[in-house]
Structure formats: structure tokens, C-alpha cells
Amino acid sequence: MQDHQYYLECTKHKTRQDLLLLVESCGLCRVAVSEICGSILSSMAQTSSVRVLDSFHVSPPPGSVPTTSVPLSSFDLLWFPLRHVERLFFYKFPHPTSHFIETTLPLLKQSLSLTLQRFYPYSANIMCPQPPGKPYIRYIDGHDFIDFAVAESAADFDHVVADYPRDVKLLHPCVPRLRSAHVNEDGVRVLPVIAFQVTVFPNTGICIGSTYCHAIGDGQSFMQLMRSWTSVYRSVGDLSCLDENSRPLFNRDVMKGPGGDMESDLYNIYRQWLSSCGENSTSTQDLAADKVRATFVLSRAGAERLKHLVTAADDKHQCHISTFVVTCALMWVCLIKSKEIVTNNSSHDDKDKFYHFIFSFDCRNLLGFSIPTTYFGNCIIPGCISIKKSEAIGENGIIFVAKALGQRIKAMGSDWTDNGAKSFEEMTKGQFIGVAGSPKLRVYDTDFGWGRACKVELTHIDYDGATSMTEGRDGQGGIEAALALNNHQMDEFVTIFEQSLKLLSV
Template structure:
């Protein structure tokens, strides 16, 4: 038993969970052009907090055994998560490899932290949540130069007589958010059914890379980017400064009534009838509040708002939106990046939210029309805008239905994405009350968070809801 008093965390068990013996043959799966852009990205860290008014001993004796067993059973269907991403040097192609005994790291811990404080919406030190995030086993390099990346780890943290946190860290190259949430909901279904896999018969994952077509020869272009990345792995590995120092994180809720009011304001002036949804107006609202809070402290009288642009990045699910059909149950990556460019003067003006929403809606409509058009420039477009320091990205989506992840303890009390503490993205999920609103999470330094709260509340008040 290892105790870390500073973090108020006690590790009770550390093990690995594998699919049942003999249930999955040795398998290799190629990575398509949709995967390769995600290899260089950081891991996704998602925490699910549940109310659990029982002591730790009760959890260890009655809950933990079935939690592990149901995870094992579910992994035989989602076996790539129990494998590794194999990254050979040029001219090799990356792939996922599962072999007998492949597993997921599984840690059990106990925390004395105040559960209600941990799951609160108000600003808290970002490091408050970090003890509940599992660590993936380290990557390693084989004798023949293949870099091996573990794909998934879990940590279950018990808050005695208060709650449970199911923490996950996973490699985005294995599957996108939709695939991961499909896996999580399948696990909860198997747990609730006491290990009966027939509960999943209508929602088995489709692990078939042949459904992803390559009419434009995108793989060759993406492979060049991949080879550059894999050849540079290990470079610039010196420790860097703690990017989370001085940061706080908070959750902001935009209700359904607020979203409907915003949609009405946008559609009233949107003569081109762009794609204006709750997601679009929420993105616009949070983005503009964020830009205005930055400009309150960073603005210079010499700034030319008509020449300076801010950029917004989000992912669009390509399932059933491409030139070829991709089933909703496809397990893997099928995301297309969408980048929006808007002048600073427009964003910070009186109609900033409306103009931002129109720009985001227009981009979604154009992306749906283009399919894979321009895909060869996806990565370079993102890199170019990221270098300006004015790119804001979205992590997560309300369509992932994170609050439907119910092990039988009820819906999560809170769902958090902690990797935004490092990459500066805005996390987004559906509202926990199920009433059609959206939760947005931000990690900012304390002074900017204070400014953001002020701007956010001012803009909400102006909506008159």
C-alpha cells in the first residue's frame, strides 16, 4: 500500500485487466489516414465522478470484482484498447497490435479529499483533479526500432461514504471520442447485466478498416507526416516548465433557454441559413467570452483588429457524412478538423457572438459539403494557426452523451476532461440535468479566470433569459 499524503491519495491495488483467455486471436489493424494526425497529440484524460455513499471496504468486496470482470468481458469486443500502437520507422506503416495477454492498466485508490469540492463548478486549482488521472505505462522501443505505445489505463478512486471516480487515459490514435464512449457505455451495460454480453448484441463495435476508403490517396500524404513525427520522437524531451502552475479550472453552464435565445438572435440575421445548433451558439458564446477576457488585459492601442485574426478548431464526425458510408458503430477515428477564422474586431465588437456563430455554422455546412476535400491540408492548416498563439480548440462534444455512462449508481455527478489543463482547449459535454443545456470547462490562470467569469456573466445577463 503506497500513500501520498500531499495528494491525500492512497493506492490500494495495482493490476492489469485482459480479455478472457483465448477470446481474442492475435490481431494487427492498420491505422487509416484518420488516425495518423492524432499520434502526435497528447492523451485524452476523462474522469467520471459518481455518488457512492459506501465505505471503501464495501467497494472492494462487492463492487470491484464485477467492475474488473465486466471490463474484461467488454475488452474482448473492444480489444484494440488492450493492445498497443506500433510505430515503425520509415517506410513502415503504423498499426495496432493485440496479442494474447494484452491488457489495460487498472489502479484502485482511496482519497480523503472533499468529494463535493472536487466535483464543484466554481474555480478550483487544476491540480486538485490530477491525482485521479491514471498514468499510461511508458512507451518503449523494440530492438528493431519500433516504438510501442500503450493505449488505455484506468484508475478507480474511492471517496469513502461519498463517491467514486472512474478515471481514464487513452491514446486518441486508437479511437475517437465516439468510439471511447461506445466502449464505456458497453462496459456499464455489461456491469449492470452481471456479465451478460447479450445486452450488447445490437451495438457491437465494427472493427473493420475496409469501410474507410481512400479515393484521393490521402494515406501517402499522411504517412509522410507520420514518418517525420516518429523520426523526431525522443527529441526535445528535456523537462519543461509546469504549464499548469497558477491555473484554476471551472465549469460554465449554458442552459437550453440561453441556447434557444442565442439561436433566435443568430437566425434573425443569418440570411444564408447556416448550420446554427445549440453546439454552434455555445461554442460562439464561450469563444467570444474567452477572447474578450484575454483582450481585457492584453489589448494594445496599436492592435489592428481588422488585420488580426483569432482561430477556432473543432472536430466533425465523418460517420455517414462522407462519400462512402461509415456505420455509426464503427470503432476507430473518423474525425475531420474544422477551422474557423474570424477577425478580432468582429469577435470583440457588439455582435461578436452572432458573427462567431455564423462563421462556425458556415464552416460546418461547408465541411459537410466538401467531405474529404482539402484533407491533405488539414494538419498544415492547424499548425499554421496554432503558431500564432490565437487558436482555441474544443475537446469533447455534447453528442458523446457522457452523462449516460451509468454503472447502476446513477448518472455521473460530474464528468471532467483534465488534459485541457495542459493544452488550453475548452471541454464540452451535455448538461448533467438532461434538460438540453451544455457544460463548458476551462483551465485558465487565476486573473484571466476572474475576467472570464465577469464577461460570461455580463453576456448571460444581456440575453435576458
């Protein structure tokens, strides 16, 4: 048998599927195929070194925003303990690094600075006083800023943005580091909000990476910033390109608290987090050496087929059926089945054990009062479902899970406070498989003038086993889901995913 180096040399521009076909054509067994592909992909990942070229502080223009404080709402409190959100936008950029530094970087910094006049909370800090004090956003003119780094990568851009499984660590050098929290002289914990890093892949691509604290706002709020920044960049710094009616609304008075036990639970979450020294995603965690990351695409036609199957099974019309719902069901069932295989769990004794799933529920239109689309902050709460193993891996597991998820979403829509409280209660039961992101965010529409993003990734899911979800990058109504698993489970997941689509005629 020829050695791994031969395969590496002759396949360095191939996809994982090409690699599989090549080695299988040599008559190798599945284990050998997996080992060789792992060796190839590992070797390719070794070229992913990133060199930081420069770093800057970016803030609103001096005097453009007065020193200001903004309270957080009770809906923001839930998100303090969560890992910071890490989102990467990749673009084709066929220019050398020198071209980027000379012609692109100055306008990127200037346009971000101008955009922060409207979105100054991102250049502020979150102040966390000890109870009974409540957290708030504070911006000090001439003092606060965003960290903005510029780096260069030697990695193969096409490999980095591929869908096939590749080393999970490949993307993380593009993720900016957010400054650590500190405690000031008054005993108030001070949290930086966001950091950016632009990574250039010479002559091939560019990545705009962001890391931000979820307590500042949800995905809708972050995408308000990104859409405005891209508009100002494309207009070469002309702020008249921004619609006056699209100004972010920071007034928390429009967000009436949930009241009762749920509001008390939210403040308890904040107090408990603060009492544990405010530990969250600012702490680093090693990624497993054998972990790989992949993206799975469900076409619009496939999603419609799945929705039709669930609708046919929902004779009492109790479910909210959407592309998001059926995609979550498909991914979750494939995850359960792949986990059961890799753990060699063939016993039927635990058929009644539960798997727990958590998702974010947008309650903007369900609070009983009007929330402007420009509201800046968190307007999402967690929803949870629990499914028995036997139900998930059964013949109609995907349809069963989709119905359960659709029923929970519909129930939360009719009484979100009651069902939100139930979700908090269920969150104490054990470990969850979660989903991050949403196709509603339209992340692929983010265009600085280099064209639509060619890939958008959420890398914080690599640590906790969650799935991320975005709209399809082709704009044809499909959906993308990404996740990180160890090599063995990923191989099983890919097989089960493809088999499921065939069995469902998707």
C-alpha cells in the same frame, strides 16, 4: 480585517459564489476578494492527496481473443502527435473504501475483462514501424493487458466535482498514468493504448478515470467501450446483455482514404511525429500554480435564444446552426475578451490580428459511403476558422463567430476533403483555441448502477487552453463547457460570460 483562516473555517462547505458574497459583504475590494478566495480554495485543494491502494493487469479472459493485428486507417494518423485523452467520470457512492474493495472492485475488474473480449484493441498495443511501414494495432493473447489502479482520496468530493473555479491540480490525482512507449528489438515503437484508475472518496463518491491514446479511436469509439462495460457490470457479468448488432467493427476496409494531397498530408504528420521519437502526451508537463478550472452551463432555453439570434442574422441560410455552434461562439468570444483585458491590450493597432479556432468535425455521414455506427476508430477531422480580433470583440461578436463557425461546418459537409485540406493548411498559421469532446457522446448516460454520472471532466485541456464540451448533466438539453485559466483571466472570463448572457437576454 479577520484573517484568511477564519474565512476558511466558516466557509469550508461553501461555493465560490458564497465566498464572494461573504467577503464582499465585509466591504472588501475586488482584489482582496480574489486574494481571499484564492487562499481559501488553495487551502481546500491541499486536502486532495490520493493514495494508490493497489494495481492490476486486466485483459480479455485467456483464450477468448486470438493473437490479432488490425491496421490503422489514414484518419487515425492525424491524432498521434496529440496529448492523450483524459476523461474522468464521477459518481455518488456513499460507502466506505472497504465496501468498495470487497463488493464493487471484483465485479468492476471482471466486467471490464469480459467487455474486452469485444474491445480487445484497448488491451493491445499500437505498433509504429519506421517508414515505409504503417502503424497497426497488435493484440497478443496472454501477453497484453490494461493497467488498472485503485486509489483513495482525502479530498472533499463535492468540491472536486463543483462548477465554480478551483485549483486546476485538484482533478489530476484521479487521472491514471499510461505506460510509456518503448522501442522493441525490431526498431518498432510500441504504444500502450489505455489505462484506468478508480479513485474512492470514502462515504461520498467514486471516480472512474481513463487515459487513452487518441490514435486508437475517437470519442464515439471510447464511449462504445464504456457503455458496454457498464452494461456488463449491471448484468453481473452476463454478456447476453450486449446486443449482437452492437459489436464494434474493426474492418478498415469500410474507411476509404481521403486520397490525394490530404492523405499524403496525414502520412507526413505520422512520419514527422515518429521521426521526433514519438513524443506526445506521455511526457509530463507542470501546470501553472495559479491556474483554476471551472464549468459553465448554458441552458437549453439560453442555447435556443442564441440560435434564434444567429438564424435571424443568417438571411442567406449559409450556416449550420446548432447548440454546439452557439456555445463555441459564446465561449471563444469570452476567452478573447478576457485575454485582451489581462494582457492590458487596449491598442487598436492590432485590430486586424487573427485568432484561430479548431474543432473536430465528425464525417461519418459525409464520406460518400456508408459508415456503420459501430465502426471502431477515428472518423473525425479538424476544422478551423480564423477571426479578426475586431470582429470577435465587436458588439455582435458572438453572432459573428457563430456564423463563421456555422458556415465552415456547412462547407465541410458539402466538400469535406477540400475543406479538410484547407484546415491542415490553416493549422500552420499559429496558435489555436480548441474545443474537445462533444455533446453527442452522451457521457452522462454512463451508469454502472450507481446512477448517472454526477460530473464528467476532460483534464487534458488543462495544459493547452482548450475548452471541453459535454451535454448538460440534467438531461434537459443544455450544454456544459469547461476550461482552465489563470486566476486573473478566470475572474474576467466569469464577469464577461455573465454580462454576455444578460446582454443577449439568455
